[in-house]
Amino acid sequence: MPLSTAEIASALADLVGSDNLVTDATHMGAWLNEPRKRFHVPAAAVVTPPDLAAVQAVMAWAHAHGVAIIPQGGNTGLVGAQVPRSGGEVILSLQKLDRIRSLDLAAGVMVAEAGVILETAHKAAEDAGAMFPLWLASQGSARIGGVLSSNAGGVNVLAYGNARELTLGVEAVLADGRLYRGLNALKKDNTGYDLKDLLVGAEGTLGIITAASLKLYPLPEDYETALVNVASPQAALEMFQLMRQRAGARLNAFELIPWIGLDFQLRHNMLDRDPTASASPWYALIELTRMAGTAPGALQSSLEAAFEAGLISDAVLAESLADRTRMWAFREQMSECQSREGASIKHDVSVPIAAIPALIAEGSAAAEKLVPGIRPVPFGHMGDGNIHFNFSMPLGADPKAFMAEFDEAMHEAIYEVVLRHGGSVSAEHGIGQLKVDLLERVKDPVALEMMRAIKTALDPKGILNPGKMLRAAP
Ligand SMILES: Cc1cc2nc3c(=O)[nH]c(=O)nc-3n(C[C@H](O)[C@H](O)[C@H](O)COP(=O)(O)OP(=O)(O)OC[C@H]3O[C@@H](n4cnc5c(N)ncnc54)[C@H](O)[C@@H]3O)c2cc1C
Known part of the structure; x- marks a missing residue:
């Protein structure tokens, strides 16, 4: 028999104390209200264990009772x-497990608990002279x-990789409460399966990460940042290749932004002034790191080469921290400005980088065929082949009707293009x-079988985040 909500609340209160428990649904908003405002299902309780032992105790109890x-x-x-x-x-x-346990500058490793806010981790690294x-x-x-x-x-995935590449080891509580002590700080460790790589990216379906050893990098002396006018995604791609050749690992970011993003932000007064050099159908936000002991000017000379090659038509270089901040705000506000334009249908997709121009052209054409007047807003991490391929509703459309009628069909149309390009x-x-459901349809069946086998091995009762990533067992 599954436990009732009252039984769950009472058992958790015994385990962690009422200070570490919320059972009144009217006080759960901070944990239930998610950014997309799409999922509104109540929880039986919210538990905030104060330490590692309490996480283990909760999991051992949950495992025993199938919670x-x-x-x-x-x-x-x-x-x-x-x-x-x-x-x-x-x-x-995990919000109460929020200590930086150690920071070893010489080894370039910081051990942070799961509840440390990312910005706090940045600051801890910076205070120690690292990044x-x-x-x-x-x-x-x-x-x-x-x-x-x-x-x-x-x-900055382009220069440093994503979270998986920045993690050396993890400590995690397994579904039955056992502790996996994997806080490895080794760059080389060929002693079997990489369990860290399984837990990172598992969306909480295989274990609860309680701490991680993270890679630190030297702090750059400075950044060189520019907003560059490019005529098309194809021109942006060629510009990216030029930058890669000239800057190599110093190329920190290469983000693509369409003109419509600037139009949205200016119309909604989201920028104090236009950060671009002049009007252009597309912009690339390009940033290089400059390490201590190296001369400035690498970005400027690359831009000059790009002008000569006819790849770019105009550009503005950041001359101050305020300029850099304004350029990045233009990029970072791309999601927010779309929400001010009414409903939008979003896709977080990637393709091999050379296919980005085709993805944008074919995806936009398919969308416009389906919904005349729809406004494509493709932007994002061009250097990683990752485009946030979003579509704002036609001007004057009814947001609810737009979503109800076109959300599914648009997904089908865009994912068809993405998959056709190997994305x-x-x-x-x-x-x-x-x-x-989408993953069930598009992922290689053998890969799905392997994922299910791993899930069953590590969480045989299916209590860790059931129904997420993989369908819940019947
Ligand atoms: C404005 C905005 C911008 C964003 N930009 C980006 C972006 O550029 N790139 C990007 O990748 N994402 C982005 N995101 C998405 C999101 O911020 C990231 O995915 C972030 O890493 C989630 O961290 P979180 O602590 O909020 O995790 P949560 O939302 O709380 O959880 C995310 C997942 O991790 C699991 N989880 C959480 N903690 C643990 C734990 N200790 N052990 C095991 N499982 C756990 C949860 O069950 C869930 O599956 C953005 C989100 C917003 C709102």
């Missing part, structure tokens, strides 16, 4: 992975456990509950 547990960090995930799906699950928030190079617009709320569990990407239907936001 579903949803690990949660900052609740900023965009695919509904961190909130209930069927109702009656317990949200286990943890994972930046997201949600970094003021996202927590290390959530960032790793969603294998987050962000704006992925989830580049960095994950699967969660949003894309479970």
Whole structure:
């Protein structure tokens, strides 16, 4: 017999105390209200264990009684992975495990607990004279456990990799409460399967990450940043290749932004002034790092070469921190400006980078055929082949009717183009509950069988985040 909500609340109160438990649904908003405002299912309780031993105790109890547990960090995930799906699950928030346990500058390793806010991790690294190079617009709320569990990407994947590549080891509580002590700080360790790589990106379905050893990098002396006018995604692609050849690993970011994004932001007064040099159908935000002891000017000379080659028509170089901040705000506000334009249908997709121009052209044509007047807003991490391929509703449309009528059909149309070009239907936001059925349809069947076998081996009762990433066992 499954436990009742009252029995769950009473058992958890005995385990962790009422200070670490929320059972009144009217006080659960912070843990239930997710950024996409799509998933609104109640939880049986929210538990906030104060330490590692309490996480283990909760999991041992949940395993014994078959209670579903949803690990949660900052609740900023965009695919509904961190909130209930069927109702009656317990949200286990790691927010109180928020210590930086150690920071070894010489080894370039920081050990942070799962509840450390990403921005706090940045600051800890910077205070020590180093850098943890994972930046997201949600970094003021996202927590290390959530960032790793969603294998987050962000704006500097090009130079430093995504969360998986920035993680050396993890400590995790397994479904039955056992502790996996994997806080490895080794760059080389060929002693079997890479369990860290399984837990990172597992969206809380295989274990609860309680701490991680993270890679630190030297702090750059400075950044060189420019907003460049490009005529088309094809020109942006050629510009990217030029930058790669000239800057190599110093190329920190290469983001693509369409003119419509500038139009949205200026119309909604989201910028204090236009950060671009002049009007252009597309912009590329390009940034290089400059390490101590190297001369400035690498970006400027690359831009001059690009002008001569006819790849770009205009550009503005950041001359101050304020300029750089304004340029990045233009990029970071791309999601927000779309919400001010009414409903939009979103896709977080990736393709081999050379296919980006075709993806944008074919996807936009398919969308316009389906919904005349729809406004394509493709933007994002061009250097990673990752485009946030979003579509704002036609001017004057009714938002609810637009979503009800076209959401599904648009997904079908865009994913068809993505898959035809050898791409992925989830580049960095994950699967969660949003894309479970889609994954079943598009993922290689053998890969799905392997994923299910791993899930069954590590969580035989299916209590860890059931129904997320993979369909729940019947
Ligand atoms: C404005 C905005 C911008 C964003 N930009 C980006 C971006 O550029 N790139 C990107 O990749 N993502 C981005 N995201 C998505 C999101 O912020 C990231 O996925 C982030 O990494 C999630 O961290 P979190 O702590 O909020 O995790 P949550 O949302 O709380 O959880 C995410 C997933 O991790 C699991 N989880 C959480 N903690 C643990 C743990 N300790 N152990 C095991 N599982 C756990 C949850 O069950 C869930 O499956 C953005 C989101 C917003 C709102």
